[in-house]
Amino acid sequence: MQADFYLLETGGPELALAPLAGKVLEMGGRLLVVAGEAGARERISQALWSAGAESFLANGIAGGDHDARQPILIADDVAPANGARFLALADGVWREPGEGDFDRVLLVFGEAERMAARETWRLLKAREGWQCRFFRREGRKWTQAG
DSSP: EEEEEESSSOOOOHHHHHHHHHHHHHHOOOOOESSHHHHHHHHHHHHHHTTTOOOOOOOTTSSSTGGGOOOOOESSSSOOTTOEEEEEEESOOOOOOOOOOEEEEEEEEEEEHHHHHHHHHHHHTTTTOOOEEEEEETTTTEOOOO
């Protein structure tokens, strides 16, 4: 299992997720985005819809009639109703994915969640079968650090 840690030094997850979601879709994948607060889920949804003039990222908020058809589903829990193999934890809070549910987990966190992210890194590095990577944002791109 791959766990990628994305540090937000400025801005919120709604701005940072578009390039990550775009990459998942380019690879033919589906993404489940999880955020605990309803307002955050709505902001993320709107940001993805307006990601660019030619590159909006179609998505839906979980609980609708067509969850299974959404390429990007935004929810408050880690149940991949859209068949996603990629999970983005957009509020910096680690949630344990179900056994075999995902191939890759993206933990997007800011300064307030930095200590918790470090603890999650240590926990996952100690587990057999987990690989961890750390990314920083440089301009509009994410680059692997360290």
